[in-house]
Amino acid sequence: MSLGRTRWSKMSELLGIPLKRTLDVDFAAELSKLIDSTSFQTASFFQSDISKVAAARNNAITPDISINGLDALKTYYAMLLQLERKFPDNQIEFTWFQTLSQKSLGCSQYSLQWEKLTIIYNIGCMYSLLALDSNNDSVESLKTSCLYFQNSAGCFKYVMKHQTNLKTMPVMDNSTADALASLMLAQAQECFWFKAVQDKHKDSLIAKLSQQIVDFYSEAISEAQRGKLIRNDWINHLKAKKAYFSAVTSYRMSLSFNEKKQFGSMVKALQKALQFVNDSTLSSQAKFKTVIESTLKEAQRDNDFIYLQQLPSELPKIKPALMVKPSSIVTLLPSIENSDQLFKDLIPVxxxxxxxxxxxxxxxxxxxxxxxxxxxxxxxxxxxxxxxxxxxxxxxxxxxxxxxxxxxxxxxxxxxxxxxxxxxxxxxxxxxxxxxxxxxxxxxxxxxxxxxxxxxxxxxxxxxxxxxxxxxxxxxxxxxxxxxxxxxxxxxxxxxxxxxxxxxxxxxxxxxxxxxxxxxxxxxxxxxxxxxxxxxxxxxxxxxxxxxxxxxxxxxxxxxxxxxxxxxxxxxxxxxxxxxxxxxxxxxxxxxxxxxxxxxxxxxxxxxxxxxxxxxxxxxxxxxxxxxxxxxxxxxxxxxxxxxxxxxxxxxxxxxxxxxxxxxxxxxxxx
Missing domain, CATH: 1.20.140.50 (alix/aip1 like domains)
Structure with a gap:
């Protein structure tokens, strides 16, 4: 399988999370049987609402990567909220397939709550994919991509928190959920970093933004290695991103040291940047490595013949600048109060x-x-x-x-x-x-x-x-x-x-x-x-x-x-x-x-x-x-x-x- 949906730009390679896939469910027939068995009314009174739910699921299980596709997922989610109130949780069987692991693992559960959390997971995936499609390096697209990545992280965090209440199998293990959330936050932070680069902010600030990206990737790697679903090629990609941005952090700090005339520290930082960039396998690594090597060669020559500053044994730690966080699910998903009311006259047994x-x-x-x-x-x-x-x-x-x-x-x-x-x-x-x-x-x-x-x-x-x-x-x-x-x-x-x-x-x-x-x-x-x-x-x-x-x-x-x-x-x-x-x-x-x-x-x-x-x-x-x-x-x-x-x-x-x-x-x- 490939690395998943990616996008290359002036920013380093970004990842989108593939949507889970599902088997078709004859939702109309299943809901009809459920109404006949759990209500004093018959399903024939609710054919219109039954058809709406069935159509909503069909639209949600194969959505386009678009705002319309996102709306289809949210519409079906809102209907599931109402179904949860109206019907027992464990009556209809749903089957979903993982798309992160090397093999497409399937899982079947009788649970509306499990179906709802899986849809939230897919909404998180959709936001990550939309973030990639929105990114054309313009200012507005960077803002949009950054927001979408944070929305995606919010969805994965929500699933992880609420699946503890499930009586069924979880949607994914908690380590995988944490890894995906950290990955999305890392990529959201990248948007801030790239905007700072475009706006030519101080190198010290850019280094702090970059260090936060490194921290997010470190968390993502740690959780991915503990999790059960993320493949090795993904983990290797995360390691490459961490190494790349570690190199970025050290390189930007070297430029900051140059401004402060701390030429020994500048050489030390460039040496570290070269070590980090050598560990990265990104496509953009070669070009960046050439820049670092050229800058290091010139800095070493100037320091050896002009400034004669001693290289420090250690460089000061860089305090990361956190600019992103998981979005609140309340702002992302429709509430039951703002949705079209279904089965209003249904009186359950x-x-x-x-x-x-x-x-x-x-x-x-x-x-x-x-x-x-x-x-x-x-x-x-x-x-x-x-x-x-x-x-x-x-x-x-x-x-x-x-x-x-x-x-x-x-x-x-x-x-x-x-x-x-x-x-x-x-x-x-x-x-x-x-x-x-x-x-x-x-x-x-x-x-x-x-x-x-x-x-x-x-x-x-x-x-x-x-x-x-x-x-x-x-x-x-x-x-x-x-x-x-x-x-x-x-x-x-x-x-x-x-x-x-x-x-x-x-x-x-x-x-x-x-x-x-x-x-x-x-x-x-x-x-x-x-x-x-x-x-x-x-x-x-x-x-x-x-x-x-x-x-x-x-x-x-x-x-x-x-x-x-x-x-x-x-x-x-x-x-x-x-x-x-x-x-x-x-x-x-x-x-x-x-x-x-x-x-x-x-x-x-x-x-x-x-x-x-x-x-x-x-x-x-x-x-x-x-x-x-x-x-x-x-x-x-x-x-x-x-x-x-x-x-x-x-x-x-x-x-x-x-x-x-x-x-x-x-x-x-x-x-």
């Missing part, structure tokens, strides 16, 4: 998922701030009454539900028997293994039968067996207790319709009405929440910003329920007053009726009915809790028993093999 998540959070918000507090306040009221309506939690259950509980209870017994059987099998294996060991020990004698006794090696298994049996016994005891609880429940009572006469107590009636009102308000708030959803606001926000960040929208949305929160706070105050009234009423009843009245109150049929219901439900709750705990208990115990049985089988198999081997060995010896 992700956004709809946000809506679902926020709806769930809204439901929980209503539950925690309205529904649950009202339930708790009603419960406090009920608990404050010695005689009250049937508690809300006492709801008639069906006979089918009782049958289900009975079946679950039977299942616990079945699990218990199965585990007992499994443990019996494991114990039998251990016993048979011990018996086999005993018989073989009798057969061969204790001195010859050298395997450890079963009672020693299987003690651990018996210990585990003992613990598992203890756990099983505990389960049996709880199952028995659960059986007794279940049998003691008044099943007819809790499966029959609950009917009570209306209470005559005015306070009880008032509290009943308050509770009903709160329950009705709670249901009304739930319906209100179901009707007032966040979806329209999220869609509106997303269309405006294109950013899926809706927390502030959700916070504002919840303010709609502030009225309901105020209602809950007012019911808290109402509750405190009612509870005081209940307490006062109970005190009055006690003082007026006395102990006998209290006794009569206890045998009130309504009170007894409620107490019987509560007792049966309490027993049923205990049964349900035991069933839940028992199910989890037996699941764990089944796993533990199964693991134990497997361990015993493995132990038995290992022991059996050891016995067979030892038995065969002893029988063989006996023969």
């Amino acid at each position: 992700e956004v709809m998922d946000y809506c679902t998540a926020y709806n769930e959070r809204q439901d929980k918000y209503i539950e925690q701030r309205v529904t649950n507090p009202l339930i708790s306040l009603n419960k406090l009221l009920k608990e404050s009454m010695t005689t009250f309506q049937i508690p809300q939690e006492l709801i008639t259950i069906s006979e089918a539900e009782l049958v289900q509980y009975e079946a679950l209870l039977d299942n616990l017994h079945v699990n218990n028997k199965n585990i007992q059987s499994e443990l019996g099998k494991a114990e039998q294996v251990l016993k048979e293994e011990a018996l086999s060991d005993k018989q073989l020990r009798l057969k061969h004698g204790t001195l010859h039968w050298t395997l450890p006794e079963s009672s020693t090696v299987n003690a651990t298994y018996y210990e585990k067996l003992k613990k598992l049996k203890e756990y099983l016994d505990q389960g049996s005891a709880i199952d028995k207790q659960t059986d007794e609880l279940f049998q003691s429940i008044d099943k007819k009572l809790i499966t029959s319709e609950i009917k009570l006469p209306e209470p005559n107590d005015s306070l009880t009636n008032m509290i009943k009405k308050v509770i009903q009102e709160r329950n009705a308000y709670s249901e009304k708030t739930k319906r209100k929440s179901l009707e007032y959803r966040i979806l329209p606001k999220i869609i509106s926000s997303y269309k405006k910003s294109g950013i899926a960040n809706f927390e502030a929208v959700f916070t504002g949305h919840l303010k709609y329920f502030d009225e309901d929160l105020r209602y809950v706070n007012s019911t808290k105050q109402e509750n405190a007053k009612l509870i005081k009234e209940i307490e006062l009423n109970e005190e009055n009843k006690t003082s007026e009726s006395g102990v006998e009245a209290k006794k009569m109150e206890r045998i009130d049929p309504r009170e007894l009915y409620i107490e019987d219901l509560k007792y049966s439900y309490k027993l049923l709750d205990e049964v349900k809790e035991n069933l839940n705990d028992g199910t989890a208990f037996y699941e764990n115990l089944i796993n533990s028993t199964s693991n134990f049985y497997n361990e015993v089988q493995e132990y038995d198999a290992a022991r059996r093999m050891e016995k067979v081997q030892l038995d065969e060995s002893l029988v063989s010896e006996a023969r």
Whole structure:
């Protein structure tokens, strides 16, 4: 491969970075599939935008080396910014080929971000190539070339900085990126140097400008040698440029020394310039070498015969004059705000998922701030009454539900028997293994039968067996207790319709009405929440910003329920007053009726009915809790028993093999 795109002028040879090449992607088809899979809309609604993106990529992958070609790259970049916001990053595969290395290495990645950074890389390449085309040694062209080289360096620096966030392969290794940026800055500095030469500035200033070029090339060489992509012929070219400008620096310093009548230093500087120029392989090297040799010959003759100044051992270091820097990417690339908006009406599935998540959070918000507090306040009221309506939690259950509980209870017994059987099998294996060991020990004698006794090696298994049996016994005891609880429940009572006469107590009636009102308000708030959803606001926000960040929208949305929160706070105050009234009423009843009245109150049929219901439900709750705990208990115990049985089988198999081997060995010896 050739050295790459170069340009020769009165300036030394400059390099342009070749654009990366890519494979064609059927972007229209890929975007259509992506929209159909990640959005609630279909791709047919967005055919115009899809065609624009596909056309933009086609224009960007084979651009002319021109301002139009640069604009094509930037247009596609701006579209990628929008695609990043609208679509998942890892859905479309892109393939690009390196053009710096000896071989055209290809890399494929599923990543819009990787595609975007690769396009920025190509924009950097385009600026370097435009810098070459712009350079005709005129003042304006020098300014343009200098700016373009700095723009190019800015692009490569940006890629290097931001590719650390990629989840894919980098666009290029960081050393290569640094090398390219330093090369571009070196060539931008050359433009300043050449302008200074044209304007006949002082030789000391020209030397400082040249020294900065040398420093940039030194950085470029160092990073290129560490990198993975830059070829040796490029590195050799960079070394030649460094040597050439080192010679320029020393030559210009010699002229400066001549002005200061420091003729010994002048000769020393010219000698160094000659050493440097001899190391350069640029096409312009020969002509420059002739100039240096001629100047050195004349300077040596004058100093030897006229000035007689001693040559210094070292020359003073030259402070470089830095005139360039990488351009800010903000000034080079279009922003998403200044680009034509694509897929404005596209609503990704992700956004709809946000809506679902926020709806769930809204439901929980209503539950925690309205529904649950009202339930708790009603419960406090009920608990404050010695005689009250049937508690809300006492709801008639069906006979089918009782049958289900009975079946679950039977299942616990079945699990218990199965585990007992499994443990019996494991114990039998251990016993048979011990018996086999005993018989073989009798057969061969204790001195010859050298395997450890079963009672020693299987003690651990018996210990585990003992613990598992203890756990099983505990389960049996709880199952028995659960059986007794279940049998003691008044099943007819809790499966029959609950009917009570209306209470005559005015306070009880008032509290009943308050509770009903709160329950009705709670249901009304739930319906209100179901009707007032966040979806329209999220869609509106997303269309405006294109950013899926809706927390502030959700916070504002919840303010709609502030009225309901105020209602809950007012019911808290109402509750405190009612509870005081209940307490006062109970005190009055006690003082007026006395102990006998209290006794009569206890045998009130309504009170007894409620107490019987509560007792049966309490027993049923205990049964349900035991069933839940028992199910989890037996699941764990089944796993533990199964693991134990497997361990015993493995132990038995290992022991059996050891016995067979030892038995065969002893029988063989006996023969």
